[in-house]
Amino acid sequence: MALPWALLLLGEVLVQDVATQSCLIPPTVYNAALGRPASQSSLFPNISIAANAVDGNRDGVWHHGSCSRTLKEREPWWSVDLGGRRAVAAVVVKNRQDCCWERLRGAQVHVGDAPAERGRDNPICGVITDAGPGSLSTVCCAGLWGRYVSILIPGREDSLVLCEVEVVLQGCVPLPGAPNVARGRPVVQSSTRNALSLAANAVDGNDDADWERGSCAHTEKEPEPWWRVDLGRRHVVYAVAVTNRRDCCWENLLGAQVHVGDSLADHGKRNPVCGAILDTGPGATTTVCCNGLPGRYVSIIVPGREDFLVLCEVEVTAQSCVPPPGAQNLALRRPVAQSSTAGQAGSAISAVDGNWHHGSCSQTKREREPWWMVDLGRRHAVAAVVVRNRLDCCWHRLKGARVHLGDSLAGHGTNNPVCGTITDTGPGSTSTVCCRGLRGRYVTVTVPGREEQLSLCEVEVVEQGCAALPGAQNVALGRPATQSSVLDATSGAANAVDGNRDGNWEHGSCVHTLEEPEPWWRVDLGRRHVVYAVVVKNRRDCCWERLKGAQVHVGDSLVDRGRRNPICGIITDAGPGSLSTICCHGLRGRYVSILIPHREDALVLCEVEVIRQGCAPLPGAPNVAREQRATQSSTSNGSGVASKAVDGNRDGVWHHGSCSHTRREREPWWSVDLGGRRAVAAVVVKNRQDCCWERLRGAQVHVGDAPAERGRDNPICGVITDAGPGSLSTICCHGLQGRYVTVTIPGREEQLALCEVEVYGVVPEL
Numbered sequence: 065m066a067l068p069w070a071l072l073l074l075g076e077v078l079v080q081d082v083a084t085q086s087c088l089i090p091p092t093v094y095n096a097a098l099g100r101p102a103s104q105s106s107l108f109p110n111i112s113i114a115a116n117a118v119d120g121n122r123d124g125v126w127h128h129g130s131c132s133r134t135l136k137e138r139e140p141w142w143s144v145d146l147g148g149r150r151a152v153a154a155v156v157v158k159n160r161q162d163c164c165w166e167r168l169r170g171a172q173v174h175v176g177d178a179p180a181e182r183g184r185d186n187p188i189c190g191v192i193t194d195a196g197p198g199s200l201s202t203v204c205c206a207g208l209w210g211r212y213v214s215i216l217i218p219g220r221e222d223s224l225v226l227c228e229v230e231v232v233l234q235g236c237v238p239l240p241g242a243p244n245v246a247r248g249r250p251v252v253q254s255s256t257r258n259a260l261s262l263a264a265n266a267v268d269g270n271d272d273a274d275w276e277r278g279s280c281a282h283t284e285k286e287p288e289p290w291w292r293v294d295l296g297r298r299h300v301v302y303a304v305a306v307t308n309r310r311d312c313c314w315e316n317l318l319g320a321q322v323h324v325g326d327s328l329a330d331h332g333k334r335n336p337v338c339g340a341i342l343d344t345g346p347g348a349t350t351t352v353c354c355n356g357l358p359g360r361y362v363s364i365i366v367p368g369r370e371d372f373l374v375l376c377e378v379e380v381t382a383q384s385c386v387p388p389p390g391a392q393n394l395a396l397r398r399p400v401a402q403s404s405t406a407g408q409a410g411s412a413i414s415a416v417d418g419n420w421h422h423g424s425c426s427q428t429k430r431e432r433e434p435w436w437m438v439d440l441g442r443r444h445a446v447a448a449v450v451v452r453n454r455l456d457c458c459w460h461r462l463k464g465a466r467v468h469l470g471d472s473l474a475g476h477g478t479n480n481p482v483c484g485t486i487t488d489t490g491p492g493s494t495s496t497v498c499c500r501g502l503r504g505r506y507v508t509v510t511v512p513g514r515e516e517q518l519s520l521c522e523v524e525v526v527e528q529g530c531a532a533l534p535g536a537q538n539v540a541l542g543r544p545a546t547q548s549s550v551l552d553a554t555s556g557a558a559n560a561v562d563g564n565r566d567g568n569w570e571h572g573s574c575v576h577t578l579e580e581p582e583p584w585w586r587v588d589l590g591r592r593h594v595v596y597a598v599v600v601k602n603r604r605d606c607c608w609e610r611l612k613g614a615q616v617h618v619g620d621s622l623v624d625r626g627r628r629n630p631i632c633g634i635i636t637d638a639g640p641g642s643l644s645t646i647c648c649h650g651l652r653g654r655y656v657s658i659l660i661p662h663r664e665d666a667l668v669l670c671e672v673e674v675i676r677q678g679c680a681p682l683p684g685a686p687n688v689a690r691e692q693r694a695t696q697s698s699t700s701n702g703s704g705v706a707s708k709a710v711d712g713n714r715d716g717v718w719h720h721g722s723c724s725h726t727r728r729e730r731e732p733w734w735s736v737d738l739g740g741r742r743a744v745a746a747v748v749v750k751n752r753q754d755c756c757w758e759r760l761r762g763a764q765v766h767v768g769d770a771p772a773e774r775g776r777d778n779p780i781c782g783v784i785t786d787a788g789p790g791s792l793s794t795i796c797c798h799g800l801q802g803r804y805v806t807v808t809i810p811g812r813e814e815q816l817a818l819c820e821v822e823v824y825g826v827v828p829e830l
Contacts, residue, residue, distance in 0.1 A: 095120070095356075096152075097144045097213065097231040099484045099497070101466055103180050104142040107514060108133040108223070114513070115464030117226040118144055119487035124161030124198040124227045129460065131160060131227040140224040141216035143183045144231070145482070151234035152205040155189060155213055158228035161198030167225060169195035171217050173203045176210035183214025198227075207234040244269075246293045246362065246380035248630035248651050253291040253373070254331065257282040262628070267293055269631035270615070271377040272662070273310035273347035278624065280309060280376040289373035290331045290365040295380065298326065301354040302383035304338060304362060307376040310347025316374060318344045320366050322352045324359040332363030347376075356383050385448040385498035393418075394446075395438045395507065395525040397801075402436040403476070404429040406517065412436055415520040418779030418800060425454055425521040434518035435476045435510040438525070443471060445528035446499040449483060449507060452522040455492035461519060463489040465511050467497045470504040477508030492521075501528040538563075540587045540656065540674035547585040548625070551576040551666070560669040561587055567604035567641040567670045574603055574670040583667035584625045584659035592620065593676045595648040598632055598656060601671035604641030610668060612638035614660050616646045619653040626657030641670075687712075689736045689805065689823035695772045696734040700725040700815065709818040710736055716753030716790040716819045723752055723819040732816040733808040735775045736823070743826045744797040747781060747805055750820035753790030759817065761787035763809050765795045768802035775806025790819075799826050 102114035112126075112133035121130040134140040155173045159165050169192065176186025189205035213231050217224055251263040260275070261282030270279040283289040304322045308314050318341065325335025338354040362380050366373050400412040410427030416438055417424055428434040449467045453459050463486065470480025483499040507525050511518050545557035555569075555576035564573040577583040598616050602608050612635065619629025632648040656674050660667055694706035704718075704725025713722040726732040747765050751757050761784065768778025781797035805823050809816055 095230040096146050096150060096233050097229055099487050100144050100146055101482045101485050102132070102142065102144045103513065104132055104134050104224070105140045105181065106135040106137055108135055111460075113464045114142055115485050115487060117142065117229045118485065119463070120228075122158045122228045124158060126160055126162055126225065126227075131225055134224045136221060136223045138221050139184075139216060139218055140222060141181065141183060141214055142224055142226055142229070143180045143212055143214040144229060145179065146211055146213065146231065147482070149177065149209055149211050150231075151207045151209050152189070152213065152231060153207065153234040154205055154232045155203045156228075156230040156232065157192060157201045157203065157215065157226060159195060159197070159199040159201070160225045160227055164223075164225065165197045165199065166195050167217070167222050168192055168199075171215055171224070173205075174214040174216070175205055175208045176212060179212050183212055184216050184218070186210060186212065186214060243382050243385070244379045245295050245299050245382045246378055249293050249295055251281075251291065251293045253281055253283055254289045255284040255286060257284055257372075263291055264628075264630070266291065266375040266378045267630070269633070270661075271307045271349070273307055273376040275309055275311055275374060275376070277662070278628070280374055283373045285370060285372050287370045288365055288367055289371060290333070290363055291373055291375055291378075292332050292361055292363040293378065293380065295360050295362065298358055298360050299380070300356050300358050300383040301338070301362070302356065302381045303354055304352045305349055305377075305379040305381070306341060306352065306364065307349045307378075308344055308347060309374045309376055313372065313374065314344050314346050314348070316366070316372050317341050320364055320373065322354075323363040323365070324354055324357045324361070326360050328361065331365070332361050333365055335359060335361065335363065385496060385500065393524040394440050394444055394527050395523055398441060399439045400437065401476075402426060402428050402518070403434045404431060410519070415523045418522070424777075425519050427519040428517055430515060430517045432515050433510060433512055434516060435478060435508055436518055436520055436523070437477045437506055437508040438523060440505050440507065440525060443503055443505050444525075445501045445503050446483070446507070446525055447501065447528040448499055448526045449497045450524040450526065451486055451495045451497065451509065451520060453489055453491070453493040453495070454519045454521055458517070458519065459489050459491050459493065461489075461511070461516055462486055465509055465518065467499075468508040468510065469499055469502050470506060473506065476510075477506045478510050478512075480504060480506065480508065537676055538673040539589050539593055539676045540672055543587050543589055545585065545587045547575055547577055547667070548583045549578040549580055551578055557585055560585065560672045563671075565601045565671045567601060569603055569605055569668060569670070574668055577667045579664060579666045581664045582659055582661055583665060584627070584657055585667055585669055585672070586626050586655055586657040587672065587674065589654050589656065589674065592652055592654050593674070595632070595651050595653065595656070595674060595676060597648055597675045598646045599671075599673040599675065600635060600644045600646065600658065600669060602638060602640070602642040602644070603668045603670055607666075607668065608640045608642065609638050610660070610665050611635050611642075614658055614667070617657040617659070618648055618651045619655060622655065625659065626655050627659055627661075629653060629655065629657065685824050687822040688738055688742060688825055689821055692736050692738055694724070694734065694736045696724060696726050696816070697732045697773070698727040698729055700727050704817070706734055709734060709821045712820075714750045714820045716750060718752055718754055718817060718819070723817050726816045728813060728815045730813050731776070731808060731810055732814060733773065733775060733806055734816055734818055734821070735772045735804055735806040736821060737771065738803055738805065738823065741769065741801055741803050742823070743799045743801050744781070744805065744823060745799065745826040746797060746824045747795045748820075748822040748824070749784060749793045749795065749807065749818060751787060751789070751791040751793070752817045752819055756815070756817065757789045757791065758787050759809075759814055760784055760791075763807055763816070765797075766806040766808065767797055767800045768804060771804050772806075775804050776808045776810070778802055778804065778806060
């Protein structure tokens with residue numbers, strides 16, 4: 065989609081005076097420099113670091129702390145690393161507005177592959193000529209390629225001050241690992257050709273471009289046909305990728321418009337246009353750049369004519385990497401180290417203890433380029449690193465900190481590739497640094513290029529994909545299963561849900577179909593579940609390669625063996641005895657199907673586990689809190705003693721005598737001693753049902769080794785949000801370890817009433 069962008073640039077250039085040639089930047093354009101690693105020739109003291117120029121803040125008042133600044137020196141320079149070679153359309157430079165703005169006149173903008181101090185050797189895009197107070201200069205680079213963008217003042221001694229530098233790419237390159245937020249979402253279209261042509265086919269994760277195979281949406285021939293997906297909430301959309309039909313009629317898609325916005329008026333046609341589809345070859349995939357356009361709805365329409373609209377897949381790429389609900393934190397309680405430690409409370413482990421509240425932040429001494437590092441134990445593909453800043457003071461210290469990921473310990477990990485830079489450093493800020501699948505064992509956070517203290521109140525590392533959660537429930541175990549055919553009496557469908565992962569088919573615990581076109585297997589979960597992941601065990605004694613390319617579907621339909629249901633993912637690792645975890649991230653359905661599409665083969669599955677999103681205790685699991693010693697902050701009259709909450713009785717009527725109850729006080733608490741350290745899967749809390757149930761809303765559940773009255777210092781499993789009459793809240797702790805489970809109401813004066821608290825351990829304790 066470089067053509068419309070190029071035409072836009074050309075049109076803007078033609079209408080301007082040649083001497084002031086510039087290029088108009090569309091609203092909400094994607095800024096490729098935002099949060100990227102930046103460096104400069106020298107550092108003016110205190111608040112003038114290079115990262116200030118890529119923090120997303122155009123404030124032109126230097127003492128507000130959002131401008132980079134060098135010392136006065138010969139030919140000062142500043143440079144940003146875009147992370148890879150890019151085609152640059154334009155560079156936007158914000159000048160200082162409080163004084164000294166004339167210093168920027170004559171500054172050169174370079175783009176190329178020579179880094180940092182050698183950036184002056186790269187080709188020049190242009191020169192900044194408008195150096196008025198707070199000027200905003202757009203320098204056109206017209207697709208110049210390079211990894212580094214540098215700004216320097218040539219031929220004189222001066223100070224270089226930049227209040228923001230934004231880099232606009234020519235078109236949009238795919239973001240590795242960026243989420244497709246359209247997949248499996250609700251869709252609608254103007255009409256439906258037949259039963260093979262549902263709107264949902266375009267968001268099923270299957271880009272098969274042959275309409276007859278049932279994975280393309282198809283309208284009737286009508287005036288201005290349209291299709292629309294509801295993303296569920298407002299997203300900042302980076303790009304929309306559209307796959308065309310390849311078996312015939314591909315020219316129907318020519319000129320189709322992609323709209324993004326929040327309006328449903330006129331089927332979304334009133335929303336802003338990202339772009340138009342111009343490449344309509346057989347099975348072509350067109351990427352339409354939206355450059356950060358925000359909206360909940362994405363619509364595709366054929367404007368101004370009567371035609372069919374056929375879409376074989378639509379993928380919407382969000383401009384962010386917010387971890388999905390339930391994503392596993394790989395850094396939790398992993399081994400850590402840091403360059404130094406300031407005081408007893410600032411140990412490195414405080415940043416991975418699961419607690420970002422009082423007394424749980426790591427802190428180094430003030431030193432040159434301080435660092436902190438966590439060892440993930442093995443190589444992982446990392447989606448994002450989430451860093452929580454200090455809340456009480458000194459939060460600005462974290463600005464410009466870099467996040468590195470890789471396998472090297474050289475330089476304490478600072479020689480590893482950079483994921484990104486922390487630019488949002490308000491009090492208690494949470495920064496999500498996108499790593500987009502970068503692989504490595506070590507994550508390092510460092511403050512480069514200056515003397516500073518490094519304080520981290522929590523660092524979470526989110527894996528690209530989803531690892532099975534400790535103690536998570538397998539809802540497929542023992543459920544009814546069926547398959548397209550059976551090889552022999554030892555190869556029935558039930559073998560894949562018998563709880564046995566033995567990968568040797570001859571041992572009798574694997575399903576096996578005949579060799580046939582598109583074989584399939586399906587399990588009925590009994591009711592609709594929110595599915596977190598599907599784990600598939602492959603055969604190990606022979607023929608393991610057969611499983612490659614198998615699709616995992618989740619949904620409520622039995623039509624066409626479940627293949628109309630949305631796809632969670634595809635099995636790509638088909639080595640001997642491989643164990644593939646397919647992330648479904650909350651896809652809902654009663655049926656899970658596995659099929660091999662588009663070929664004749666045998667389907668062999670040695671175990672299929674369906675992990676539900678949540679952590680309901682397994683049937684018969686022991687409650688390890690029952691009749692254990694319990695205490696609380698106070699007792700309301702004589703009958704509301706702490707032990708009532710662990711007596712095994714869920715009766716929610718307080719005057720029946722089975723609920724604990726504190727007095728009304730500031731931040732009341734209740735705690736149970738499990739008798740020893742446990743890995744906790746879930747805590748179930750029963751609320752009062754006769755009155756006052758709303759008091760429990762916002763209560764926190766903590767697990768750790770700090771006892772009773774100090775239990776609020778332990779890591780938090782979760783917060784109770786459902787506080788209806790007699791509500792039963794299940795709080796997932798995912799293996800958090802500790803001897804004490806504490807329930808507290810933070811930040812207000814309240815009474816705490818608990819009619820039962822049950823604690824369930826992870827497997828094999830269950």
